[in-house]
Amino acid sequence: MNSSTDALPALPPSASLLSGGADTIVARATADGRGALAIIRLSGARAQTIAHALGIGALSPRIAKRVTLRNPDNGQALDDAIATYFVGPHSYTGEDVLELSTHGGHVVPSTVLGACIAAGARLALPGEFSRRAVMNGRMDLLQAEAVADLIDARTSAMQRHALAQLDGGLSRRFLALRDEVILLEALLAYDIDFPGEDDGPIDRRRITDGSVSLLASLDALSATTSRATILRDGALVVIAGPPNAGKSSLFNALLGESRALVTPIAGTTRDAIEAVLDRQPIPMRFVDTAGLRDTDDVIEKLGIEVSTRYVANARVVLACGSTVNEVQRTVDAMAGRTDGAIIPVYTKADTHTPGAAPTPVTWQLVSAESGVGLTALLKTIDTAVADADSPRTSPFAETMLTRERHRVGIAQARDEIAQFLVAWQSDALPATVVAVHLQEARDALASVVGVIGTDDVLERVFREFCIGK
Ligand SMILES: Nc1nc2c(ncn2[C@@H]2O[C@H](COP(=O)(O)OP(=O)(O)O)[C@@H](O)[C@H]2O)c(=O)[nH]1
């Protein structure tokens, strides 16, 4: 047992009271596995008590201190660690938080975690720290999602976007839209109080115009969804062509490492292989695929390897071939199967006969072997991807909807405003009745930010988080 008589200094009253004496939770915040350090994080009303039980003496808030962590049962030393104490509400969760930086690896962090549990903490559920942060008003739901996005980011574009969302960018956009609804409600309330004053201070058209412009704003935001998908996963670039055309070699050469198995035997690539190239400004998701299994398919008959599902969704298809004939056949086979750009790629340029007949200028001549043409091909893909995107604006400058949850919230609000507008213009229903649509729209927008939150919304959002966040 910890025999230390050191008492923690009397700390200001803690915000953990806010969460109604909820359990004190603990989790390893860093990934499992061999590493120099691990972080174990505790949050809740008993954080201080548990620190004592682990043999930690006096801690000043927010000042890292070297401590010996001990097993609360027998006083045995577990680690030489660094402890930092955050007093609620000025902590990530808004509660009292203890962060222990221990040595990494498997044994030390798990014994320290076990000691915290022995001293009265409970293992945190996925996302429970962030959930408490939301419950305690430290961040809103969109910001909590941004934390998860930051952790899951596969591209630096996503990293930048998640940081902006964490900073409240998307929240402000939603709240501004909600304010527009509130303004309409206020105008409508005036109309309810002073009905029939056609020449009164409030022109009926103000409400109509306000609704129309709100609809346009909601549509504009909704339209950002596909761009956010590209940001998160990369623009889909599918490599198509007959067996042995050099697709897997090209895939590897573009990605700069041997990810796909390359052999001279046709049909080696059994399944689609994907890899993200973190490119500026738009990341790319390359797919090297095996053939279609549907033998009736025209592409299969041509012996062109590609998956229809990928091609249909592609932003760009690289139509490959190692002969002029093959390139042309692949280009023809891809036409009409995708809305994406089709780029003819003439592979194995290092083997082409010098002085052979020139190929069309739009064809990309590349060699996975010598590296010829790879940089030019990437630039061509950049342009094709950017063209498919909004040509006018810088691709990722604006706020974007990154999740289905956001899109659904916008769609609900849009639906209500549209119904309101119809009812308002027909003037068939009393204003008090049509006002209900505005309330619904306002609530839909607010619930995306988490200003009003229901348990099931929170449940859905935090289920996908990792433990310790
Ligand atoms: N000389 C040369 N050979 C290549 C080039 N790219 C691929 N190959 C060879 O062509 C064969 C088939 O390549 P692979 O990438 O597996 O083709 P896939 O079936 O289209 O995926 C292999 O023997 C490769 O080494 C290249 O740029 N130059």
Ligand SMILES: [Mg+2]
């Ligand atoms: Mg292959």
